[in-house]
Amino acid sequence: MRDSAEPHTAIADPMLPIAMRVSEAWRELDDVVSLRLVTKDGAPFAFAPGQFNMLYAFGVGEAAISISGDPARTGELLHTIRDVGAVSGALTRLKAGDEVGVRGPFGSSWPVDSEHDRHLLFVAGGLGLAPLRPAIYRALATRHRFASITLIMGARSPRDLLYPYQLAGWTASHALRLNITVDHAGPEWTGSVGVVTTEFARALAGIDPAKVSAYLCGPEIMMRFGAMGLADMGVSTERMWLSMERSMKCAIGLCGHCQFGPDFVCKDGPVFRHDEIARRLTLKEI
Amino acid sequence: MVIKTIRDILEEHPAFKSFDDDALDLISGCGTNEHFAAGSMILREGDDASKVHILRKGDAAIEIAAPGTGPLIVETLHAGDVVDWSWLVPPRRAMSDARAVTEVSAISLDANCVLGKCDEHPNLGYQMFKLWLPHLAERVRNGRMQLLDLYGANAG
Ligand SMILES: Cc1cc2nc3c(=O)[nH]c(=O)nc-3n(C[C@H](O)[C@H](O)[C@H](O)COP(=O)(O)OP(=O)(O)OC[C@H]3O[C@@H](n4cnc5c(N)ncnc54)[C@H](O)[C@@H]3O)c2cc1C
Ligand code: FES
Numbered sequence: 001m002r003d004s005a006e007p008h009t010a011i012a013d014p015m016l017p018i019a020m021r022v023s024e025a026w027r028e029l030d031d032v033v034s035l036r037l038v039t040k041d042g043a044p045f046a047f048a049p050g051q052f053n054m055l056y057a058f059g060v061g062e063a064a065i066s067i068s069g070d071p072a073r074t075g076e077l078l079h080t081i082r083d084v085g086a087v088s089g090a091l092t093r094l095k096a097g098d099e100v101g102v103r104g105p106f107g108s109s110w111p112v113d114s115e116h117d118r119h120l121l122f123v124a125g126g127l128g129l130a131p132l133r134p135a136i137y138r139a140l141a142t143r144h145r146f147a148s149i150t151l152i153m154g155a156r157s158p159r160d161l162l163y164p165y166q167l168a169g170w171t172a173s174h175a176l177r178l179n180i181t182v183d184h185a186g187p188e189w190t191g192s193v194g195v196v197t198t199e200f201a202r203a204l205a206g207i208d209p210a211k212v213s214a215y216l217c218g219p220e221i222m223m224r225f226g227a228m229g230l231a232d233m234g235v236s237t238e239r240m241w242l243s244m245e246r247s248m249k250c251a252i253g254l255c256g257h258c259q260f261g262p263d264f265v266c267k268d269g270p271v272f273r274h275d276e277i278a279r280r281l282t283l284k285e286i
Numbered sequence: 287m288v289i290k291t292i293r294d295i296l297e298e299h300p301a302f303k304s305f306d307d308d309a310l311d312l313i314s315g316c317g318t319n320e321h322f323a324a325g326s327m328i329l330r331e332g333d334d335a336s337k338v339h340i341l342r343k344g345d346a347a348i349e350i351a352a353p354g355t356g357p358l359i360v361e362t363l364h365a366g367d368v369v370d371w372s373w374l375v376p377p378r379r380a381m382s383d384a385r386a387v388t389e390v391s392a393i394s395l396d397a398n399c400v401l402g403k404c405d406e407h408p409n410l411g412y413q414m415f416k417l418w419l420p421h422l423a424e425r426v427r428n429g430r431m432q433l434l435d436l437y438g439a440n441a442g
Binding site: 126127154160181184185192193194198218219221222 | 345347348349355356357358359360361362364385387388428431432434435436437438
């Protein structure tokens with residue numbers, strides 16, 4: 001890496017993608033691929049946990065994709081992408097050596113750096129672990145600042161669990177407390193089956209809910225009911241954050257594509273404090 | 287070592303925590319302690335639902351046999367949970383298998399005994415209704431969430 005290179009933090013023209021190189025691409029799940037990207041000039045790419053980039057598959061189009069790597073490793077960008085359509089499909093077919101256009105980083109972040117002495121509770125559903133993982137890395141790197149760190153992970157089935165190698169590593173090293181639950185499983189599964197809310201009571205046993213800060217990311221319905229369940233247990237709605245998704249185009253608050261009530265998800269989010277959006281979450285037309 | 291009576295155990299158990307003394311006395315007479323080794327069946331689909339199992343320790347899996355794929359776990363239960371509700375609903379036949387995932391200690395209540403006492407003492411039935419209905423409602427709500435296939439490829 002060149003020391004002299006300018007970091008790619010505040011990109012001069014946020015509408016102009018920089019070309020980055022795929023240094024590694026690997027399959028996480030049947031329809032999910034992770035990409036490791038590096039800048040062509042070796043300049044670092046700083047980001048805050050929870051932020052996203054617009055990834056441009058040349059000739060196909062752009063998609064908002066969260067940054068899922070360690071914010072301390074500014075020499076690379078990790079992205080985890082599910083193939084759901086034209087752009088995401090093209091991104092999942094990239095190979096080492098290919099180029100991809102990157103605009104970003106954009107958006108708000110998980111407020112992990114401003115937390116002290118709190119019990120951190122991460123609630124991830126499906127691919128939701130990808131946007132949360134940078135915050136988990138950051139929390140683990142500054143472990144002494146927190147009373148405890150717990151991850152509740154929900155997935156469709158055991159074979160749909162994202163980053164199983166990472167979950168195993170965190171468990172083996174006792175880095176955090178991990179509760180995994182799936183929607184259904186075969187008889188060989190000895191973990192939990194049920195929705196993430198069924199894990200709350202056991203995950204928070206012996207913990208004062210007033211001292212919990214919760215970060216939720218996953219399908220919107222899961223976040224909505226998850227936040228409701230935590231609030232019922234006494235977790236303050238001002239101490240819960242959710243990462244929202246809306247279809248995006250400009251990513252800089254100009255086009256209005258990602259409007260979510262009075263906010264733009266690209267600029268005011270994607271990470272929102274729960275009390276600021278709770279009412280909007282239940283409105284059908286938003 | 288103090289040996290706990292069924293009443294002591296019930297009194298400490300979350301499923302009975304707000305029962306009054308009379309209700310606890312009545313229902314204790316219907317209960318016994320049961321233990322299940324990991325992997326053993328607590329309940330089999332189609333069995334007469336003659337017992338109510340309330341978990342004290344350990345985890346149980348609710349399974350449904352699916353042709354071609356073997357049994358599918360659709361829910362796991364933990365200490366405090368009531369294993370099955372078929373005993374309350376005619377024709378009182380177990381609608382799924384329940385298997386001990388770990389070693390399980392449970393209180394099992396004789397369903398006929400409980401229902402008979404509720405007929406004689408409607409207040410007992412009402413206390414059961416108030417305490418157990420929210421538990422049942424939550425299980426139904428959770429089941430609906432699972433039906434949505436939230437994490438499926440087409441979920442937003
Ligand atoms: C802030 C933010 C962060 C995101 N982070 C990630 C990420 O880390 N990884 C990732 O894979 N995706 C992420 N997404 C979603 C991603 O942007 C979309 O999946 C992508 O834009 C789809 O584009 P496409 O052209 O491939 O599919 P389209 O042609 O736009 O859509 C194809 C089909 O997929 C459905 N679809 C669209 N988006 C989603 C979705 N999110 N989940 C399921 N189905 C969908 C559409 O309804 C449509 O039926 C994020 C979105 C936002 C707003
Ligand atoms: S994507 Fe254009 S305003 Fe948010």
